[in-house]
Amino acid sequence: MRKNSRLPNLHNLGIHLRILLIVNLLAAIAAILLSKQFNEFLPLLAELSALVQPVLLLSMLGLYVLYPVLSKLKYWQGVVAIMALEIAFTSLVFIFINRFFTFESIPETYRACLLTVIVTAIVLYYFHLQERAYSPAIAEARLQALQARIRPHFLFNSINAVLSLIRSQPKRAETALEDMADLFRVLMSENRELVPLVKEISLCHQYLDLEKLRLEDRLKITWQINDMPSDAMIPPLILQPLLENAVYHGIEPMPEGGEIMVKIYTKLKELHIVISNPYAPKNNHQTGNKMALKNIKERLKLHFDLESSLKTDTKNNRYEVHIRIPEKV
Amino acid sequence: MPQILKILIADDEAPARNRMRDLLSDIEGVLVVAEASNGKEAIDLAQTTKPDVMLLDIRMPLMDGIEAAQHAQKLDPRPNIIFTTAFDAYAIKAFDLNAIDYLLKPIRLERLQTAINKAHTLKPLSIEALKPLQKIRSHLSIHERGRVLLVPIEQVIYLRAELKYITVRTTEREYLIEESLTHLEAEFGERFLRLHRNCLAAVDFIAGYEKRLNEANEAQWVALLRGIPETIAISRRQQHLVRET
Numbered sequence: 001m002r003k004n005s006r007l008p009n010l011h012n013l014g015i016h017l018r019i020l021l022i023v024n025l026l027a028a029i030a031a032i033l034l035s036k037q038f039n040e041f042l043p044l045l046a047e048l049s050a051l052v053q054p055v056l057l058l059s060m061l062g063l064y065v066l067y068p069v070l071s072k073l074k075y076w077q078g079v080v081a082i083m084a085l086e087i088a089f090t091s092l093v094f095i096f097i098n099r100f101f102t103f104e105s106i107p108e109t110y111r112a113c114l115l116t117v118i119v120t121a122i123v124l125y126y127f128h129l130q131e132r133a134y135s136p137a138i139a140e141a142r143l144q145a146l147q148a149r150i151r152p153h154f155l156f157n158s159i160n161a162v163l164s165l166i167r168s169q170p171k172r173a174e175t176a177l178e179d180m181a182d183l184f185r186v187l188m189s190e191n192r193e194l195v196p197l198v199k200e201i202s203l204c205h206q207y208l209d210l211e212k213l214r215l216e217d218r219l220k221i222t223w224q225i226n227d228m229p230s231d232a233m234i235p236p237l238i239l240q241p242l243l244e245n246a247v248y249h250g251i252e253p254m255p256e257g258g259e260i261m262v263k264i265y266t267k268l269k270e271l272h273i274v275i276s277n278p279y280a281p282k283n284n285h286q287t288g289n290k291m292a293l294k295n296i297k298e299r300l301k302l303h304f305d306l307e308s309s310l311k312t313d314t315k316n317n318r319y320e321v322h323i324r325i326p327e328k329v
Numbered sequence: 330m331p332q333i334l335k336i337l338i339a340d341d342e343a344p345a346r347n348r349m350r351d352l353l354s355d356i357e358g359v360l361v362v363a364e365a366s367n368g369k370e371a372i373d374l375a376q377t378t379k380p381d382v383m384l385l386d387i388r389m390p391l392m393d394g395i396e397a398a399q400h401a402q403k404l405d406p407r408p409n410i411i412f413t414t415a416f417d418a419y420a421i422k423a424f425d426l427n428a429i430d431y432l433l434k435p436i437r438l439e440r441l442q443t444a445i446n447k448a449h450t451l452k453p454l455s456i457e458a459l460k461p462l463q464k465i466r467s468h469l470s471i472h473e474r475g476r477v478l479l480v481p482i483e484q485v486i487y488l489r490a491e492l493k494y495i496t497v498r499t500t501e502r503e504y505l506i507e508e509s510l511t512h513l514e515a516e517f518g519e520r521f522l523r524l525h526r527n528c529l530a531a532v533d534f535i536a537g538y539e540k541r542l543n544e545a546n547e548a549q550w551v552a553l554l555r556g557i558p559e560t561i562a563i564s565r566r567q568q569h570l571v572r573e574t
Contacts, residue, residue, distance in 0.1 A: 152415070153417075159434075160415060161342065163348050164345065165344065253390050
């Protein structure tokens with residue numbers, strides 16, 4: 001994870017996207033200010049872009065490469081280092097341009113450097129404000145509020161199922177209570193750091209064993225996890241609530257039950273988790289709240305920003321949730 | 330001799346039914362006469378076993394407890410209804426407000442005993458109070474020669490108002506129910522189209538439209554239906570439906 005939490009994470013795609021947007025927006029504003037007539041705007045913007053884009057791209061690349069070093073510095077040291085780097089990048093680009101191209105009205109290099117410093121300051125200030133808004137304390141509080149909650153429906157029905165076993169099958173009742181204890185230990189834990197995917201999956205097995213107790217043969221589950229990376233890390237309780245949803249909306253409303261499918265694989269250095277369950281549009285009274293989904297979406301965003309996604313889809317009478325998160329964090 | 334109370338248990342989870350049976354076996358003077366895994370099965374079994382008390386779980390597949398309780402009102406003799414639920418805040422609030430009997434799972438022996446002893450049939454007001462909990466029924470119940478028939482709503486081809494009754498047409502036959510077409514349209518509006526002032530036809534069963542001559546020798550649009558030879562005349566006011574398809 002990040003070492004210097006106050007400097008933006010320059011290994012994050014979302015941060016670079018924002019840098020790109022802010023700088024180009026500033027260039028556009030500059031073009032508007034400089035153009036006397038509207039038809040001058042576009043040529044001016046193109047001219048500015050020709051100078052801005054090389055500096056911008058070089059900066060993004062350079063900062064990405066140097067981020068491991070930068071992240072070890074104190075915040076003010078980091079800022080100074082970034083400023084120095086920016087001046088160096090700008091000078092480099094301008095020396096290069098002056099050598100190989102002839103521009104009509106190229107600004108002097110020191111003026112360009114000054115502008116770069118101003119723009120860099122604006123971008124850094126933006127990230128500073130954003131960091132404050134999403135400060136660890138606030139993000140922590142939000143994560144806490146978003147902590148996955150188990151449905152009371154599941155809790156009480158499970159207790160009821162265990163009670164039914166005590167007289168006839170005390171051994172099974174014991175195992176069930178142990179599974180329940182493990183499940184609730186995780187649910188109530190304060191730990192919101194990433195956990196190994198394998199751990200989350202074993203938790204899901206315990207959860208599904210409990211559901212099997214109630215639903216018996218109606219609940220069928222297929223795991224396609226052979227291609228799963230053994231060392232992947234995910235936010236805790238991402239998978240379990242989705243399975244709970246699948247059971248509640250996909251299995252319980254069906255008299256004959258159905259099959260839940262879980263597929264986990266990596267593609268292009270991203271971890272994909274796909275969960276699908278049978279879905280009958282007829283079940284009008286099952287129009288559940290989207291709480292669990294919204295909750296997971298927000299937690300993914302707090303952990304990975306724009307590098308993760310959660311999509312849902314219904315096709316062939318099946319409801320599918322597809323999660324994509326970066327493999328290495 | 331004290332009378333034996335006959336009890337029907339309806340729950341989709343076998344362990345929950347087992348637990349209920351265990352508890353009832355500890356109570357004197359009761360007899361479990363049937364166990365059902367959904368509302369429809371409960372109504373079917375209740376016709377032959379004639380229970381005094383029906384213990385209905387709220388959340389069940391195919392037909393839930395709330396709907397089963399409404400259909401149970403047509404049974405003779407009318408059974409007492411006790412709902413059971415693990416958690417359903419919305420329903421519990423309605424039960425409390427309308428003095429409807431219910432038990433929270435996991436159920437305690439003493440509570441079950443009291444509930445069974447004081448259980449009573451649903452009052453008309455309580456039945457009204459149940460309606461908002463169950464937005465759309467899965468079945469229509471038809472009272473016919475002392476029996477209650479359950480017709481799945483997806484088998485209904487059309488509903489036609491005739492004098493006091495509504496004709497319910499399925500591929501096999503016709504049934505009569507005492508309800509209002511307006512209420513049926515409000516409840517099942519997504520499934521049916523109003524083709525005529527007195528007729529709702531299931532969208533899934535409309536095969537197409539055709540212009541035909543009626544008795545007065547006027548050309549008129551009619552809807553052709555899948556599975557049955559009958560057609561339904563479309564009133565002038567609804568002819569835009571033909572153009573929209």
